[in-house]
Amino acid sequence: MPASPSPSSSSSSSSSSRKPLLISAGVALAAVTLGLVSWQATKPDHGTDTPAPSSAASAPETRSAEDPAAQLKALARRESGDKLAAGRADAPVVLIEYSDFKCGYCGKFARDTEPGLVKKYVEDGTLRIEWRNFPIFGADSEAAAKAAWAAGQQDRFAQFHAAAYAEGAKEKGFGAERLTELAREAGVPDLERFEKDRAGEQAAAALAKDQEEGYRIGVTSTPSFLINGQPIAGAQPAAAFDAAIAKAKAQAQAAAK
Known part of the structure; x- marks a missing residue:
């Protein structure tokens, strides 16, 4: 895997300007006391890409009951109409994934682990996977995120996701022509609409919503996951996800009794 980029003053300034948005006292507490701490505790030596410093300092130290x-x-x-999700809306377990299309470890998870989770858990109704666009590597990352959202509006998010994370895909970059090529590869039927959607205000708003959510709970690297609220950091082995899903399912079943 390529080495992670070093933090820069420009990226720190850009990300930090977004981080305080919409931080509630309760969720800020989650970022400090659970989210960030737990993500760092589960973060492996290898398996995440991290270009930006921690956002915990941005969170107010206000306690919530x-x-x-x-x-x-x-x-x-x-x-139910989420175009960037797979699985039943009422599934007992929800895996939220914060990822970047330029992240090598995100690609590893998408190729090596996620298909097995879909086959084993999504298809039998146990698991729902909700994608959050969390671009942290600059303009190309943001462009790819908006393009993925636009592909999703024509029910081709999963196909675009697979094409953008294919082996060697990110090395070709995510310029405008390349994104159109990926949309064509993903079978997006109306490319004119795709171009309009990815450049539109709705794509920008959807991206901002996902980014703000990630920043305010303490996400600092990709891929990062929540499995029924339990943080997991990095492209960890499938067994780690199996264990977390089994635990979450058991807890959900016990709570339903």
């Missing part, structure tokens, strides 16, 4: 773990679990949107 609500359980931080419950707040993280509540981030699951469970919207």
Whole structure:
């Protein structure tokens, strides 16, 4: 895998200008006391890409009576019409994935681990996967995120996701012509609409929503995951996801009794 880029003053300034947006006292507490701490605890020596410094300093030290773990679990949107999700909206377990198309470890997860999770858990109704666009490597990352969203508007997000994460795909970059090529490869039927959608205000708003959510719960690297509110950092072995999903399913079943 290529080495992670070093933090720069420009990227720090850009990301930090977004991080304080919409931070509630309760979710800020989750970022400090659970989200960031737990992500760092589960973060492997290799398996995440991190270009920016921690956002924890941005969070106000205000305490909330609500359980931080419950707040993280509540981030699951469970919207039946979510174009960037797979699985039943009422699945007992929801995996939220914060990823960047230029992240090598995100690609590794997408190729090596995610297909198995879909086959094993999504298809039997146990798991729902909700994607969050979390571009952290600059303009190309943001352009790819908007393009993925636009492909999703024509029900081709999964296909675009696979094409953009194919072995060697990110090395070709995500310029405008390349994104159109990926959309064509993904079978997006109306390329004119695709171009309009990815450049539109709705794509920008959807991206900002996902970014703000990630920053305010303490995400600092990709890929990062929540499984029913439990943070997992990095492209860890499939067994780590199997264990987390099994635990979350058991907890959900116990709570339903």
